Amino acid sequence: xxxxxxxxxxxxxxxxxxxxxxxxxxxxxxxxxxxxxxxxxxxxxxxxxxxxxxxxxxxxxxxxxxxxxxxxxxxxxxxxxxxxxxxxxxxxxxxxxxxxxxxxxxxxxxxxxxxxxxxxxxxxxxxxxxxxxxxxxxxxxxxxxxxxxxxxx
Amino acid sequence: xxxxxxxxxxxxxxxxxxxxxxxxxxxxxxxxxxxxxxxxxxxxxxxxxxxxxxxxxxxxxxxxxxxxxxxxxxxxxxxxxxxxxxxxxxxxxxxxxxxxxxxxxxxxxxxxxxxxxxxxxxxxxxxxxxxxxxxxxxxxxxxxxxx
Numbered sequence: 648x649x650x651x652x653x654x655x656x657x658x659x660x661x662x663x664x665x666x667x668x669x670x671x672x673x674x675x676x677x678x679x680x681x682x683x684x685x686x687x688x689x690x691x692x693x694x695x696x697x698x699x700x701x702x703x704x705x706x707x708x709x710x711x712x713x714x715x716x717x718x719x720x721x722x723x724x725x726x727x728x729x730x731x732x733x734x735x736x737x738x739x740x741x742x743x744x745x746x747x748x749x750x751x752x753x754x755x756x757x758x759x760x761x762x763x764x765x766x767x768x769x770x771x772x773x774x775x776x777x778x779x780x781x782x783x784x785x786x787x788x789x790x791x792x793x794x795x796x797x798x799x800x
Numbered sequence: 801x802x803x804x805x806x807x808x809x810x811x812x813x814x815x816x817x818x819x820x821x822x823x824x825x826x827x828x829x830x831x832x833x834x835x836x837x838x839x840x841x842x843x844x845x846x847x848x849x850x851x852x853x854x855x856x857x858x859x860x861x862x863x864x865x866x867x868x869x870x871x872x873x874x875x876x877x878x879x880x881x882x883x884x885x886x887x888x889x890x891x892x893x894x895x896x897x898x899x900x901x902x903x904x905x906x907x908x909x910x911x912x913x914x915x916x917x918x919x920x921x922x923x924x925x926x927x928x929x930x931x932x933x934x935x936x937x938x939x940x941x942x943x944x945x946x947x
Binding site for chain 1: 802804843844845846847849858860862864865867870871873874875877878879881882883884888889
């Protein structure tokens with residue numbers, strides 16, 4: 648099964664959620680800024696990464712986990728990709744997980760400042776602080792996703 | 801094989817291209833064409849099945865809003881991620897001069913009462929582009945033959 652965590656830029660919430668899913672972040676404690684920055688892709692993407700589905704790893708159930716930045720697209724983008732999976736006969740093999748409703752204002756402002764304005768020194772502390780605030784919600788999202796994918800082959 | 805005609809709003813120029821590909825004729829309002837101006841189908845985000853060609857290939861129309869190029873690349877990636885060959889799903893981007901205007905018209909159709917008049921306006925806007933649509937479809941047929 649392919650699990651795709653997606654958000655605006657594919658740089659913060661989706662990457663964090665995927666990292667939690669894969670055990671790259673310990674779900675039992677709030678990560679430090681260093682823990683977050685160590686995750687692949689976390690606050691490291693560029694405009695060229697929009698729309699690219701990036702592989703993060705394979706979980707212990709053998710599911711491939713990806714991240715994806717969909718810009719301003721609503722959840723309709725997930726439907727577009729699910730629709731493509733459906734016409735290929737693979738709708739049961741794809742799970743799209745929207746991380747946007749777990750994103751707080753600090754993550755939005757920090758992410759924008761770091762990635763869009765290029766002011767990483769200013770934006771990164773703000774986005775990591777925001778991610779730490781949202782961490783338990785992201786853990787919850789991952790737990791829901793893992794339950795959903797139980798039993799699928 | 802699946803063929804997807806992709807544009808800003810799937811129920812407009814991509815669906816016209818899909819019908820042209822299937823050998824159907826366009827007219828002034830296109831209401832006889834399945835999927836034309838069907839907002840519920842566009843809202844769903846799912847590719848709209850238009851028909852099957854003489855070789856049994858399924859033909860679809862799909863809207864991607866302003867991010868057509870990005871969507872095209874994402875779809876190609878997804879096909880490979882799902883373990884399918886790129887030849888199993890061919891994507892043809894269909895462009896018209898009014899494609900950005902169509903996005904705004906589509907958004908206005910959030911007010912249901914405007915949907916019918918908006919479809920009429922779009923039909924009018926697209927009429928001068930029929931030759932261009934046919935050209936793009938013919939280009940696609942020629943490319944597909946050699947791939």
